[in-house]
Amino acid sequence: MPYYIRVLGTQDPDIHIDELLDNLQAEELTAKLAFAEGDTPNNWTLLEVANDKGETLVQIERNPVINGELGQEELDEFREEIENCKPTSAIKWLTGFFDNMKVIYAFQMLNAAFNDKNYDIVNSIRTKIWNRTIGILQADNEGFSNEEGYHILWQFSDNVTGEWSCAILNSSGSWEKFVMDLGAKAQRQEFQDGKVPTNARRL
Secondary structure, eight states: OOEEEEEEESOOOOOOHHHHHHHHHHTTOOEEEEEOTTOBTTBOSEEEEEETTOOEEEEEEEEEOOTTSHHHHHHHHHHHHTTTOBOHHHHHHHHHHHTTOOEEEEEEEOGGGGSTTHHHHHHHHHHHHHHHHTEEEEETTTEEBOTTSOBOSBOOOTTOOSEEEEEEEOTTSOEEEEEEETTOHHHHHHHHTTSOOTTSEEO
């Protein structure tokens, strides 16, 4: 089954591929970008990213959120998908955010994306698009971030482990940021209950 990460944006500017290439160059990374037939460098709907060896790393689809189009269908699926997730404060925040969404960039990750420095290339492009669209991030089988990139919704599998940068929305409407241990059951429960885990490291 394909694995996707996504940028969900509140703005939908045309992002010229030269912007993406310049950002890569600034980070001392090299990639080849190819847009689909009928697209232009300044207005593309499908972009293929390869490393300097020609290995395809990711295919990026740009889907405006318009009634009857794929972007709107995907957004509607997200609304249903998060209904029973935790914490509930994140669901309420995301539901409000979804109302202002203009575009979804879907990154279909290929196996080569996770080798060597290839993920740095993907991350550079994703970060540039995220910043330009003033959006949030989503990853299959993980969940959603807030606008700062901190993880706010639990959609991980039960066997997930490792440290993760997260945030909880407090009663005053501010994000409390911390690093938690995803494998610690007590921390998982506190996060899902909408609390900063007792043993998490605050940021």
